Amino acid sequence: MVAATEQGTPSPPMRRWRDSAAAGALVATLVIACALALSGAPFVLPVLIGAIVTAFAALVRPRAEHRIAAERARSHETARAGIQAVMSGIADPVVVLDSQGNVTMFNSQAKVAMPQLVIGRSFSFAVRSPEVVGAVESVLRDGTVAETEFHEKVPVERSFEVRATPVRIDAALGADASGAIEIVMLFRDVTAARRLERMRADFVANASHELRTPLASLYGFIETIEGPAKNDPSAQARFLAIMREQARRMSRLIDDLLSLSRIELKEHVQPTEEVRLDSVLSEVVDTLTPLAQECRTKIEVDGLNRVLVTGDRDELIRVFENLIENAVKYGQSGGRVEVSIADAERAVSVTVRDYGPGIAPEHLPRLTERFYRVDVVESRQKGGTGLGLALVKHILNRHKARLLVRSELGAGATFEVVFPKSAPEAST
Ligand SMILES: Nc1ncnc2c1ncn2[C@@H]1O[C@H](COP(=O)(O)OP(=O)(O)O)[C@@H](O)[C@H]1O
Numbered sequence: 222m223v224a225a226t227e228q229g230t231p232s233p234p235m236r237r238w239r240d241s242a243a244a245g246a247l248v249a250t251l252v253i254a255c256a257l258a259l260s261g262a263p264f265v266l267p268v269l270i271g272a273i274v275t276a277f278a279a280l281v282r283p284r285a286e287h288r289i290a291a292e293r294a295r296s297h298e299t300a301r302a303g304i305q306a307v308m309s310g311i312a313d314p315v316v317v318l319d320s321q322g323n324v325t326m327f328n329s330q331a332k333v334a335m336p337q338l339v340i341g342r343s344f345s346f347a348v349r350s351p352e353v354v355g356a357v358e359s360v361l362r363d364g365t366v367a368e369t370e371f372h373e374k375v376p377v378e379r380s381f382e383v384r385a386t387p388v389r390i391d392a393a394l395g396a397d398a399s400g401a402i403e404i405v406m407l408f409r410d411v412t413a414a415r416r417l418e419r420m421r422a423d424f425v426a427n428a429s430h431e432l433r434t435p436l437a438s439l440y441g442f443i444e445t446i447e448g449p450a451k452n453d454p455s456a457q458a459r460f461l462a463i464m465r466e467q468a469r470r471m472s473r474l475i476d477d478l479l480s481l482s483r484i485e486l487k488e489h490v491q492p493t494e495e496v497r498l499d500s501v502l503s504e505v506v507d508t509l510t511p512l513a514q515e516c517r518t519k520i521e522v523d524g525l526n527r528v529l530v531t532g533d534r535d536e537l538i539r540v541f542e543n544l545i546e547n548a549v550k551y552g553q554s555g556g557r558v559e560v561s562i563a564d565a566e567r568a569v570s571v572t573v574r575d576y577g578p579g580i581a582p583e584h585l586p587r588l589t590e591r592f593y594r595v596d597v598v599e600s601r602q603k604g605g606t607g608l609g610l611a612l613v614k615h616i617l618n619r620h621k622a623r624l625l626v627r628s629e630l631g632a633g634a635t636f637e638v639v640f641p642k643s644a645p646e647a648s649t
């Protein structure tokens with residue numbers, strides 16, 4: 222907090238000098254007047270009284286002024302300390318600037334968001350955004366509220382809505398009627414909201430694009446069958462087969478989108494069923510054996526002893542279907558996929574390993590994003606929607622389980638699902 226200055230009050234040495242001069246004058250006047258009165262000069266009496274009153278007033282007034290100014294400064298300080306206390310209770314960053322744009326107060330949230338904030342220093346040192354600096358200038362120029370938004374990419378990406386309001390704190394506190402303008406800067410962190418908006422927009426664009434591609438191909442074939450291939454039954458049969466595959470692709474995509482939205486709706490509700498993981502895995506392996514044979518790949522299963530986890534059986538089937546199907550489809554060149562369960566003291570983990578081409582490191586962090594594919598053409602050819610691993614991630618979130626992906630180009634890929642075991646109740 223900035224200390225209030227006692228405007229119009231003389232400095233202490235000056236005051237001391239004036240007080241002692243007034244006291245001296247009073248004493249001198251008394252001595253001279255008494256001497257004259259004693260010497261029998263009656264006209265001296267009114268002069269004597271006048272002098273006494275004047276000297277006494279001169280002595281008392283500065284003291285009173287000094288006391289009033291000190292009290293006002295104290296109450297001003299107290300009031301600003303109160304403002305600071307209120308600011309500390311606000312969850313968003315708040316900064317107060319003086320009429321030169323220097324920082325006079327801020328709360329702890331502001332210091333976290335803008336570590337460069339220092340009392341007395343220009344606010345532009347802490348926030349270098351031209352939008353924010355522009356808002357401060359406009360408030361000082363026009364005396365009206367200014368709103369803006371600022372985005373930063375480093376050190377982390379974040380966005381703030383900023384509202385700069387002109388206030389006259391000193392005038393409101395009665396400290397200074399002319400009260401210089403100050404600016405209250407209120408920041409609202411909208412990083413998460415902006416990220417969600419962007420994700421939603423991307424998602425709608427991606428989903429529309431994914432649906433439009435097979436739809437356009439369906440339209441094209443319908444026109445061909447109605448026109449040039451009208452009397453060509455063998456071409457029609459070929460086109461109908463392609464059309465069926467496109468329609469199947471659209472329906473797979475819609476199924477995956479619906480599953481994803483259903484899982485998201487209940488993501489915060491942890492499942493409570495006891496599920497035998499070994500039986501889930503053998504069921505999935507049985508389902509995928511025909512696909513594996515088609516891809517000339519052998520699925521090897523290891524350690525299928527009875528293992529229980531808390532979960533939702535259908536959802537866990539979905540997880541391992543996706544992982545093993547990916548391993549078979551994308552790791553086909555390795556000719557072998559290994560599935561194993563490890564039941565350790567603190568966690569149960571299932572590992573799906575293939576010996577295919579592997580995944581380059583730059584793709585690993587993005588694999589579970591919706592519609593993210595290393596090779597879009599390959600994924601489409603293999604009937605992929607790009608939503609499989611996104612679904613896996615959401616289901617595992619619900620199960621409080623983790624997905625670990627390890628891979629190197631040319632050395633295959635390992636997808637490991639870890640179900641932590643809940644810590645045993647502490648014995649008392
Ligand atoms: N075992 C794997 N080996 C190599 N690439 C993989 C493997 N598993 C997944 N991928 C890559 O990750 C992408 C996303 O997988 P997924 O979300 O299941 O979508 P898709 O519908 O394409 O299978 C795939 O398109 C593929 O490029």
Ligand SMILES: [Mg+2]
Binds near residue numbers: 543605606609
């Ligand atoms: Mg997949």
